[in-house]
Amino acid sequence: MFTKRQQQIVETAIGLIAHKGIQNLTIKNLALQIGISEPALYRHFKNKLEIMKSILKYFQLTMQPSMLELKKEGKAIDKINDFIFKHYEILNQKQNLAKIIFAEANFQNDETLKDSLLLMMNNSQRLMQGIIQQAQENDEINTAVTAKNLTRMIIGSMRFMIIQWSMSGMIFDIEAEGKLLCEDLKKIMR
Template sequence: MQTERQREIIEAAIHLIHHKGIQGLTIKNLAQAIGVTEPAVYRHFENKIQILIAILDVFRGNTANIFEQEQFRQVSALEKITHLFNEHFSTFTTNPALASVVFSEEIFKNEPLLLDKIMSVMSGNMAILRDIIQEGQANEEIRNDVPAEHLSWMLMGTLRLYIKNWQLQQHTMNLKSEGKKLIHSLSRILLP
């Protein structure tokens, strides 16, 4: 279980990455952000890697759950996919800093442990999306002339690039409402 301070540190770390990139995530900056001295941080985390691991767990908790929960809802495949996308746009609108971390595998490229973790979350999400598409194809709700695998690359790729662009534009566009239009186009493409 996490203490209040640990949660505070993780939140500050995510914000640091968001605003200054991974190179801005230093223990000094982190300590400053929560208003203590550097060594105090080490009372709450053994080392910096443990902080990054904790960030990844927040990521898993937020993003992966969006996928997992969708999987078992009793609605059509297309509705699942639409809802999935909307949930993502909502989450990132509420917590833009999270998006910076989620789609930046580069951040974790150094530590193999971290890279493994982020890759397993990613491929898990992809598998769920593919299953939903396959289910839709079986119901003749989604086009069958293209492999589910390729459709899931397409959906996930579009989602990621769209969010990355929103980030690079410093959130000037309305991700939720513009996203709705994009989702509309994507579902049209999925139809048989």
């Protein structure tokens, strides 16, 4: 998928955006940070847009393990529980990624970027909603709240917690706090 150098470039790019926003991602800064010249970057990526696209691809690859939790066999509640845990575990390991994964604004300048981000967002939302819907039919999850809104509460609260975490300078333990959130989410699902 990515060569070692390409992965380094993508990860450095994510770091630059995480630190000072998309306007901080310039070819010059990227080359400087890595310690090679600007033209050398173009041996690994056609242009800046391709780097941006690769960041999204990197998102997808990195978050795949947590998505897979939702695709396993088993009880809906357990799948959602494992999804949340995996999610926070990964983002705790890749904190720069946590800072920009929900910053859709960074990918608004190009239509193809915007579209593929929307696709990723819709995929996870649809998957979660499908699981909840089915579990509601099986009487595993409370039907008082619609599947759509329950999905919004779960994903929304997860996202919001991650944003609070990254904006506050990662001062709290996201995995511990995520565990507590997960417990409370289970309560409203029953």
